[in-house]
Amino acid sequence: MFGRMLLAGATALALSGGAALAGDPGVSDTEIKIGDINILSGPAKFVGDGVVLGSKIAAAEINANGGINGRKIVIITEDDGYVPSRSVQALQKLISQDEIFALNGTSGSSNILAMLPIIEEEGLPTVVTTAPNSKVYSENGAPPTVFSIGPGYVTPFYAQVKYIHEHLEPANAKYGLIIQDDDFGDSIEQGYDKAVKEFGLNDAIRIRYKKGQSDFSAEVLNLREAGVNVLVSGAIFGGQASIFKEARKLDLDLQAATVWVGDMPISVKLFGPAGYPYLVADYVVAFTDPAAQAFVENAKKYVGDEALASDRYTYVTYVGLKTLAEAMRRCGQELTRACTVEQLDKMENFDAGGLMAPITFDERNKLAGTAVKIYQFDPTNSGFKTLTEFTDY
Amino acid sequence: MRSGHFKERYQQLVAVSDNRAAWGWSGLLVVALLLLPLVAGTYPTQLATRVLVLAIGAVGLNLLTGTAGLISIGQAGFMAVGGYTNAILLTEAGWPVEVTLPLSGLAAAVISLVVGIPSLRLKGLYLAITTLAFAFIINHMILYADDITQGNRGIFLPKSTFLGVGLTKGPGLYYLCLALTVVMVLLALNILRSRVGRAWMALRDHDIAAKVMGVNLTVYKLYAFMVSSFYVGLSGALLSLEVRFINVDVYGLLLSIEALAMIILGGLGSVRGALLGAAFLTLLPESIRLVFDAFGSGAQQLFSNYVFQIRELLYGVVIVLVLRFEPGGLNGIWRNTKKYWSNWPLSYG
Numbered sequence: 175m176f177g178r179m180l181l182a183g184a185t186a187l188a189l190s191g192g193a194a195l196a197g198d199p200g201v202s203d204t205e206i207k208i209g210d211i212n213i214l215s216g217p218a219k220f221v222g223d224g225v226v227l228g229s230k231i232a233a234a235e236i237n238a239n240g241g242i243n244g245r246k247i248v249i250i251t252e253d254d255g256y257v258p259s260r261s262v263q264a265l266q267k268l269i270s271q272d273e274i275f276a277l278n279g280t281s282g283s284s285n286i287l288a289m290l291p292i293i294e295e296e297g298l299p300t301v302v303t304t305a306p307n308s309k310v311y312s313e314n315g316a317p318p319t320v321f322s323i324g325p326g327y328v329t330p331f332y333a334q335v336k337y338i339h340e341h342l343e344p345a346n347a348k349y350g351l352i353i354q355d356d357d358f359g360d361s362i363e364q365g366y367d368k369a370v371k372e373f374g375l376n377d378a379i380r381i382r383y384k385k386g387q388s389d390f391s392a393e394v395l396n397l398r399e400a401g402v403n404v405l406v407s408g409a410i411f412g413g414q415a416s417i418f419k420e421a422r423k424l425d426l427d428l429q430a431a432t433v434w435v436g437d438m439p440i441s442v443k444l445f446g447p448a449g450y451p452y453l454v455a456d457y458v459v460a461f462t463d464p465a466a467q468a469f470v471e472n473a474k475k476y477v478g479d480e481a482l483a484s485d486r487y488t489y490v491t492y493v494g495l496k497t498l499a500e501a502m503r504r505c506g507q508e509l510t511r512a513c514t515v516e517q518l519d520k521m522e523n524f525d526a527g528g529l530m531a532p533i534t535f536d537e538r539n540k541l542a543g544t545a546v547k548i549y550q551f552d553p554t555n556s557g558f559k560t561l562t563e564f565t566d567y
Numbered sequence: 568m569r570s571g572h573f574k575e576r577y578q579q580l581v582a583v584s585d586n587r588a589a590w591g592w593s594g595l596l597v598v599a600l601l602l603l604p605l606v607a608g609t610y611p612t613q614l615a616t617r618v619l620v621l622a623i624g625a626v627g628l629n630l631l632t633g634t635a636g637l638i639s640i641g642q643a644g645f646m647a648v649g650g651y652t653n654a655i656l657l658t659e660a661g662w663p664v665e666v667t668l669p670l671s672g673l674a675a676a677v678i679s680l681v682v683g684i685p686s687l688r689l690k691g692l693y694l695a696i697t698t699l700a701f702a703f704i705i706n707h708m709i710l711y712a713d714d715i716t717q718g719n720r721g722i723f724l725p726k727s728t729f730l731g732v733g734l735t736k737g738p739g740l741y742y743l744c745l746a747l748t749v750v751m752v753l754l755a756l757n758i759l760r761s762r763v764g765r766a767w768m769a770l771r772d773h774d775i776a777a778k779v780m781g782v783n784l785t786v787y788k789l790y791a792f793m794v795s796s797f798y799v800g801l802s803g804a805l806l807s808l809e810v811r812f813i814n815v816d817v818y819g820l821l822l823s824i825e826a827l828a829m830i831i832l833g834g835l836g837s838v839r840g841a842l843l844g845a846a847f848l849t850l851l852p853e854s855i856r857l858v859f860d861a862f863g864s865g866a867q868q869l870f871s872n873y874v875f876q877i878r879e880l881l882y883g884v885v886i887v888l889v890l891r892f893e894p895g896g897l898n899g900i901w902r903n904t905k906k907y908w909s910n911w912p913l914s915y916g
Contacts, residue, residue, distance in 0.1 A: 215876050258817045262810050263617060270609035284816035287721055291811040309720065355710065357719030
């Protein structure tokens with residue numbers, strides 16, 4: 175009798191174990207767990223805050239509308255403090271302890287690179303919405319389950335220099351480049367190089383600075399010495415504010431191309447007082463754009479006034495999670511990671527609500543939303559004028 | 568009835584430990600750690616691996632800063648040397664981990680002479696700043712030696728094995744780190760009871776007096792740099808095997824600060840302290856997480872958003888509290904607790 179009970183018990187255990195093994199982790203009858211690894215401490219915390227808000231708005235909206243085939247989305251956020259080894263640790267935790275189904279937040283460029291080996295081993299569907307890096311695109315050997323949204327820095331800078339050359343170039347134009355001495359700066363230089371070669375521009379000076387530098391008086395003096403009147407700048411926030419402030423002190427007449435964070439409210443506060451009508455090329459809309467304002471109004475329904483803190487990182491992460499959710503929805507009740515990746519591969523012109531260009535992936539091209547829009551800052555009203563619609567370069 | 572632990576012979580003073588119970592408990596701890604992957608889940612094993620990796624580096628830094636009194640903030644630089652040596656030898660030369668690991672430590676030891684020799688006349692804050700500058704120089708060299716280090720792009724490490732055991736999946740890397748930690752700890756304990764260890768302590772306590780007693784300051788300072796850097800380089804190489812991708816961001820300055828926090832919190836000059844400090848600071852966020860989990864979903868949400876702010880705050884608070892109430896660090900607390908129970912009911916002090 176005891177032997178039979180033991181056999182029956184063992185059979186039941188084996189069957190239940192088999193059933194559990196058949197499905198992918200992170201999916202139950204009622205919920206789907208999505209991981210989000212982000213920068214929620216340190217100087218770059220503002221990026222993570224925007225990303226977390228984007229995921230939160232998208233999840234709240236999806237869940238309020240019935241979830242994904244009846245399953246609610248649960249976001250599990252981990253902070254990596256922008257440290258790659260911590261990103262790996264956080265991902266290990268999300269996979270082995272929380273058993274996530276997919277990943278939507280991937281922190282910075284080095285951080286996603288550090289996580290790639292584990293993502294590949296786990297076959298984890300991953301949407302990269304911040305710090306797109308050419309090493310992460312599938313054609314460069316990255317895992318086929320990784321999908322990136324947004325171009326690297328090459329395209330936006332090529333686009334801005336092209337626009338300046340064709341529409342805003344001053345007489346006797348002399349171009350100057352100022353960049354950080356890392357991969358971020360290298361990407362910007364590639365975009366600049368491309369434009370310089372293609373349009374035969376007068377490349378007067380190239381300056382590299384150390385990450386974290388705050389005083390740019392010497393660099394701006396060098397720009398003046400070289401007679402630069404078109405500045406292509408890879409500095410951000412305080413750095414860019416310092417460059418504009420020094421340039422204004424020296425009364426330099428500059429046409430400037432800047433990094434896409436230039437269209438964030440904080441940048442406007444920092445750069446605005448210098449009064450330069452700088453350009454920004456971005457793959458998401460500026461916060462003053464009607465599409466961004468419509469997004470915030472809609473988001474208020476789900477997260478209240480928290481939606482007012484939305485920025486470009488919020489928009490792109492929102493689009494990322496909505497794209498991932500659409501792929502999962504198309505899989506129906508039998509949701510698996512393989513099916514999600516297959517559906518992401520088939521994603522064609524998924525509407526991003528005007529926040530960015532529609533999303534299209536395929537098996538060979540895992541990079542979408544590369545079209546950029548060029549804005550020009552208007553110092554008179556601290557707003558942005560749209561110079562071009564979303565365009566692929 | 569015991570009223571204290573008295574050392575009556577010179578051999579007892581120089582023994583690694585003259586206490587059989589200490590050997591017994593240490594053996595038991597190693598057995599427990601051997602069983603950890605079998606009883607705990609994957610994530611606790613991964614966390615334990617990180618503790619062991621950082622513990623080796625902390626023991627190394629403790630030899631330099633805690634024992635020899637030479638303050639270093641260049642830990643991240645030496646770890647980077649070890650990590651890059653390991654990665655380059657694995658990917659470019661295709662050498663096995665059995666060879667690349669010791670060579671990574673050796674590379675860091677040799678490079679440490681670059682800091683050690685010009686720093687012979689420096690001490691205190693001046694030396695600390697020099698080692699900090701070294702970390703920046705290493706960072707700069709990695710970025711610009713693009714042909715060797717792949718510059719900004721970083722290096723992905725291949726799947727590796729050690730004596731036929733896979734280091735990518737499963738507990739292979741954990742067991743390797745555990746074995747190396749045991750070996751390196753025993754090595755450190757033996758160095759400390761040798762002439763070299765005593766010379767380091769002498770130059771820490773009073774370098775002029777040490778010189779008068781015949782300690783060659785130049786030689787022993789360089790020994791300290793080299794031995795410490797070997798440990799730290801090895802730790803950097805193990806970190807590269809754990810993360811499997813390296814670039815300069817993996818070996819950021821924060822590593823140096825954390826390493827210093829580990830040895831100060833653990834107890835300067837003590838191998839046990841370095842181990843306790845590494846374990847404590849690595850597991851602190853997880854401990855906070857468990858506490859927050861106990862308070863329900865609201866607290867968990869708060870924790871998810873502010874984990875590192877809380878951790879950084881706790882770093883400061885814990886270090887200040889330890890220094891205020893127990894300058895001997897975690898090791899001091901351990902020693903006092905042990906003394907209290909060993910001598911009970913005749914405890915004093």
